[in-house]
Amino acid sequence: MNGTGADAMETEERKPKKEKVPRQAMPEQDPAVRVRNFEEVPLGFSEETAVAEANRCIQCKKPGCIAGCPVEVRIPEFIHAIAERRFLEAARILKETNSLPAVCGRVCPQEEQCEQVCILGKKGDPVAIGRLERFAADYERMSGETSVPAPAPSNGKKIAVVGAGPSGLTIAGDLVKLGYEVTVFEGLHRAGGVLVYGIPEFRLPKAIVEAEVDYLQRLGVKIETNAVIGRIATVDDLFAEGFSAVYIAVGAGAPVFMNIPGENLSGIYSANEYLTRSNLMKAYLFPEYDTPIVRGRNVAVIGGGNVAMDSVRTALRLGAENAYILYRRTEVEMPARKEEVHHAREEGVQFRLLTNPVAYIGNREGWVMGVRCIRMELGEPDDSGRRSPVPVPGSEFVIDVDTVVVAVGTMANPIVPATTPGLETNRRGYIITRGESGETTRPGVFAGGDIVTGSATVILAMGAGKQAARAIHAYLSAG
Amino acid sequence: MNRIVEKTDLSENVVRMVLEAPAIARKRKAGQFVVLIMDEKGERIPLTIVDSDPGQGTITIIFQVVGKTTSAMSAMKAGDAFRDVQGPLGNPTDIHRVGQVVCIGGGVGVGVVYPLAAALKQAGNRVISIIGARTKALLILEEEMKGVSDRLIVATDDGSYGFHGFVSTVLQDLIDAGERIDEVFAIGPVPMMKVIADLTRPHGIRTIVSLNPIMVDATGMCGACRVSVGGKTKFTCVDGPEFDGHQVDFDLLASRLRMYREQEGAAYERHRCGCHGN
Numbered sequence: 008m009n010g011t012g013a014d015a016m017e018t019e020e021r022k023p024k025k026e027k028v029p030r031q032a033m034p035e036q037d038p039a040v041r042v043r044n045f046e047e048v049p050l051g052f053s054e055e056t057a058v059a060e061a062n063r064c065i066q067c068k069k070p071g072c073i074a075g076c077p078v079e080v081r082i083p084e085f086i087h088a089i090a091e092r093r094f095l096e097a098a099r100i101l102k103e104t105n106s107l108p109a110v111c112g113r114v115c116p117q118e119e120q121c122e123q124v125c126i127l128g129k130k131g132d133p134v135a136i137g138r139l140e141r142f143a144a145d146y147e148r149m150s151g152e153t154s155v156p157a158p159a160p161s162n163g164k165k166i167a168v169v170g171a172g173p174s175g176l177t178i179a180g181d182l183v184k185l186g187y188e189v190t191v192f193e194g195l196h197r198a199g200g201v202l203v204y205g206i207p208e209f210r211l212p213k214a215i216v217e218a219e220v221d222y223l224q225r226l227g228v229k230i231e232t233n234a235v236i237g238r239i240a241t242v243d244d245l246f247a248e249g250f251s252a253v254y255i256a257v258g259a260g261a262p263v264f265m266n267i268p269g270e271n272l273s274g275i276y277s278a279n280e281y282l283t284r285s286n287l288m289k290a291y292l293f294p295e296y297d298t299p300i301v302r303g304r305n306v307a308v309i310g311g312g313n314v315a316m317d318s319v320r321t322a323l324r325l326g327a328e329n330a331y332i333l334y335r336r337t338e339v340e341m342p343a344r345k346e347e348v349h350h351a352r353e354e355g356v357q358f359r360l361l362t363n364p365v366a367y368i369g370n371r372e373g374w375v376m377g378v379r380c381i382r383m384e385l386g387e388p389d390d391s392g393r394r395s396p397v398p399v400p401g402s403e404f405v406i407d408v409d410t411v412v413v414a415v416g417t418m419a420n421p422i423v424p425a426t427t428p429g430l431e432t433n434r435r436g437y438i439i440t441r442g443e444s445g446e447t448t449r450p451g452v453f454a455g456g457d458i459v460t461g462s463a464t465v466i467l468a469m470g471a472g473k474q475a476a477r478a479i480h481a482y483l484s485a486g
Numbered sequence: 487m488n489r490i491v492e493k494t495d496l497s498e499n500v501v502r503m504v505l506e507a508p509a510i511a512r513k514r515k516a517g518q519f520v521v522l523i524m525d526e527k528g529e530r531i532p533l534t535i536v537d538s539d540p541g542q543g544t545i546t547i548i549f550q551v552v553g554k555t556t557s558a559m560s561a562m563k564a565g566d567a568f569r570d571v572q573g574p575l576g577n578p579t580d581i582h583r584v585g586q587v588v589c590i591g592g593g594v595g596v597g598v599v600y601p602l603a604a605a606l607k608q609a610g611n612r613v614i615s616i617i618g619a620r621t622k623a624l625l626i627l628e629e630e631m632k633g634v635s636d637r638l639i640v641a642t643d644d645g646s647y648g649f650h651g652f653v654s655t656v657l658q659d660l661i662d663a664g665e666r667i668d669e670v671f672a673i674g675p676v677p678m679m680k681v682i683a684d685l686t687r688p689h690g691i692r693t694i695v696s697l698n699p700i701m702v703d704a705t706g707m708c709g710a711c712r713v714s715v716g717g718k719t720k721f722t723c724v725d726g727p728e729f730d731g732h733q734v735d736f737d738l739l740a741s742r743l744r745m746y747r748e749q750e751g752a753a754y755e756r757h758r759c760g761c762h763g764n
Contacts, residue, residue, distance in 0.1 A: 194705045196523055196530075196570040204703075233572035235705055239513055260707035264719060271712055271719060271738055273745045280708035288529060288702070294756055297529035297555055298702075299749035373741030420706050422724065 030132035031060040038353040042323050045208040045291055048350060049113075054092070057142040061090035063127065064134045071124035072136060077470025078105045078177065082121060086139055098147035099154055101140060106180035106223060107173065107469065109148060109215045110202055112141025115466045116344050148218050155225045162186040164483055167250040169236045169423060172200020173465045174256035174456030176220065177472030178479075179228040185480055189228050190250075194235040197287065200258055201465070204287040205279070207317050209324070210347075213286070237422035242430070242452060252451050252479045255430075255438060256472065259457035261420045264413055265309070269367030274301060274375040278314045278414035285321050303410025305329045307378050309364055310414035311341035316351050318412040323354055330356050331406065335363040335383050335396040361385075361396065365403065367411065377405045417462050427452070437461055444478035445471060453479055487567040491544055496626040497619075499551045500594055501560050502536070508543030510535070510573045516605035517579030517696070517728055520545065521704045523570040524559060531555055532701045532723075534598040535574060545573075548597030548626070554753040575704050576727045579694075581605045585668040586612040588660065589635070590653050590682060592674025593619055596627045598696055599673045604634040606671070612636050614665075616656045618674075622647035654681045667691050672731060676740045683731035693731035697722050699739055700746070714738050 034050045035041075041048055052060065064086040072082040081100055088097035101108040117123075117137035125133030147153055164187050168175045171193035179189045197203050199216045224230060236242065242253050262277035264270050281300070284290040288298035306322035308315050311334035322330045332351070334341060337360050341348060352358070361383040368377040382402035385394040419436035431439045431448040438447055438454040445453040455471030457463055492504040510520060519534045537546035551560050579602050587606050591599035596617045607613045615635035619625040620643045632638045639656050640648030649656055653674070660667065670693040672682040679695045686693045699711040699722050706724035713722055716733035720726065 194572070195703060196572065233570050234509075235572065235575065238574055239509055260705075262707065262709045264709065264712075266719070271714060271742070273742055277709040280702055280710045283702055283708055289527075293749065294753045296527045297524075297753065299529075299746045299753070301745070372744070373738070420724075422706065 028059055028063050030135055031056045033138055042354045045324055047212055048209050051145055052138055052142040057089055057139060060135050061086045061139060067126055072121040075121040075124040077466050078473050080104050082136055089139055089143060094143055094146040095152060097143035101143055106177050107219045108140050109144035109219055111466055112137050112144055113211050114206060116464060158227055159184055159186040164251045165249055167245045167253045170256040170258060171198035171230055172256060172258050174468035174472040176223055177469040178254050178476045180223050180226060181473060181476035183227045191230045192234040192236050193232045196232050198230050204283040207286055207321055237426040242427040251483055254475055255423055255454040255458060256456045257420060257423050257458050259417045259419050259462050261418045263416045263418055265415060267366050269369055272367050272369040272375040273373050274409055275411040278318045278412050281318055281412045291325060301410050302326050305408045306410040307331045307333050307406060307408045308412045308414055309333050311343055313343045313347055315414035316343045316347040318414050319356050320351055320354060332356055332358045333362045333364060334360050375411055378408050379403055379405050419458060443474045445475035488571040489567045490562055490564050493564050497624045500626050502548045504544050504546050506543060507545045507571050511538040511543050511545050512540045514538045514574040515578035516601040518574035518576050520571050520573030522568050525569050529555055530702060532704055536597045536601055550594040553750050554757040557757055576723060579728055581609050583610045586666050587669045588667050589613060589615045590672040591617045592653055592678040595674030599671060600627055600630055602671050607634045616653045618653035654685055658685055661689060676736055680736035687732050694728050695731040696727045699742060
């Protein structure tokens with residue numbers, strides 16, 4: 008007999024009197040209030056709610072959820088600890104495999120990962136694994152009793168990690184636990200990558216990222232900020248300085264523009280610039296903070312991914328009267344998380360679907376005043392099965408805007424590949440690796456995260472870091 | 487933290503600072519820049535590395551007081567420190583031996599052209615330098631420029647010192663006099679660079695300009711510094727900062743530089759009146 012369905016049956020038989028507890032809802036800030044602030048939208052579980060939710064987990068003998076998690080969190084174990092109110096213990100279990108649990112609990116698309124394979128999801132709602140992870144990590148941070156494991160005995164080997172985003176931070180944590188001396192080189196002035204410059208405060212408070220980075224430093228990870236590898240030192244320089252292996256995790260941070268007329272007019276941002284100003288530089292607090300940002304009245308955000316949702320919700324919080332999403336397909340094809348689209352709609356974002364910009368119109372000052380769009384319709388499914396949008400001839404129209412954010416994707420930043428001889432990239436500039444190990448064409452150099460896969464998710468980048476940690480350990484142990 | 491080793495006022499509004507930054511000092515080449523952050527709430531501002539001393543582990547920057555951040559920076563003293571200095575950034579200048587080059591610097595741009603002139607001279611070129619300012623009191627680095635040039639011509643807009651007129655007029659005179667010019671480097675305010683590029687274009691004299699658009703990260707991840715060169719969008723921080731002056735859309739650069747004029751004005755005003763409360 009296939010075990011999966013049987014586990015559920017067994018449990019119900021074991022506790023026949025127990026009433027079925029529904030998946031616990033998480034309280035959220037009211038849309039009318041939150042749209043005027045940058046505070047976190049979901050407020051988190053209380054202890055009681057967390058325990059109630061944890062008790063929904065049936066503690067499967069063959070849990071599918073662990074395999075659904077790219078960093079292999081021991082999910083039933085940490086949930087069991089919450090059910091027994093051993094909250095600090097739950098956090099400790101999480102941190103054994105996941106260096107950034109408070110982040111993952113917030114930004115992972117659990118509906119496509121651990122929660123998708125939760126057995127309870129077959130008949131009803133899956134266990135709220137992400138919310139429980141968030142609860143345990145937040146509980147530990149707020150308790151001020153963050154446990155740091157005893158330092159691993161040093162094995163005398165130094166490893167350089169290029170990029171302090173989710174992938175780099177994960178591998179750094181894992182390698183330090185194996186006794187390596189790890190230095191992470193970060194180009195910006197703060198560690199965290201997309202967690203600090205990309206994802207807004209209202210989805211991921213920066214204090215939480217800081218706390219998790221701080222935890223890694225207490226584990227023994229060294230972080231050097233303001234260090235752009237390829238400029239201040241090349242990968243070759245790092246080997247010359249005595250590093251035994253280098254992990255490249257610089258992400259896919261270069262913005263893509265559409266190359267349509269008028270795209271360089273004032274008032275038109277890449278999503279990376281808009282979000283970096285707001286999140287990393289705290290421009291929403293200008294003039295208390297020195298970095299300015301344009302507070303547009305009519306803001307159009309081009310794109311349908313999470314970055315587009317983050318941008319458009321930022322625009323509303325900066326005071327936009329009209330904030331539009333212009334997307335060339337329909338809502339069904341939107342790559343953004345359902346939850347984010349839902350939040351955006353609740354907050355008053357106006358969706359203009361099957362709409363594609365073709366040009367921007369500027370005023371005499373060189374400032375954008377309109378975006379010329381064309382209506383699209385969905386054609387036949389292409390090779391990937393997605394129906395591609397086709398322009399409807401003669402359907403052009405103009406939307407009045409004073410600010411535009413282009414969120415149509417990112418691509419590889421060439422600085423590291425261009426300065427590392429022997430490191431092969433594909434024709435789109437992403438680093439070529441062998442399988443899951445992250446091994447590149449250059450011995451001793453490994454790579455993972457978005458610089459290998461193109462823009463993906465935080466958790467996949469972390470998973471790549473975890474795999475590469477094993478591969479680097481194997482490579483250096485064999486040598 | 488990067489400590490200020492030495493601070494000098496070069497003119498009424500122009501300040502030179504020598505900063506502790508050993509790793510940058512070792513690696514830096516002419517034409518490259520740094521991004522500085524003054525303090526926790528500070529913005530990121532790009533500044534050219536004017537000079538470096540790998541032995542002392544220092545770099546030199548020069549800036550003009552134009553707004554809140556530069557004004558606050560000008561109040562810093564030796565011993566104070568910047569929260570962050572990131573660099574070296576941008577591509578080094580393509581320094582090679584071409585023959586006779588003309589290096590033109592306007593205003594605080596003299597600080598940017600100085601390391602280029604020095605490197606060009608060292609590469610075996612004959613260097614004619616033309617430096618200018620609005621008035622004598624604003625002229626900077628005359629002695630330094632003299633030291634790296636075979637010939638130095640100074641111009642002031644109001645005629646208070648040297649040639650009475652613009653640096654572009656001096657260049658025009660050189661061209662008219664039949665002086666052999668193999669390459670021109672022009673760095674200064676956007677209108678100045680535009681005029682120089684227009685002037686050399688009909689003569690087919692290769693003209694390199696160093697652009698100064700708004701920047702945020704300066705590592706190629708945001709496109710704030712995008713400019714149009716030969717009809718193509720380029721990111722100044724990774725593709726530049728130097729470009730072929732004959733290909734640059736200077737009007738676009740000028741209009742994008744005005745993007746935050748209002749907010750910059752308000753921040754500066756608030757800073758000057760000292761009303762830091764809400």
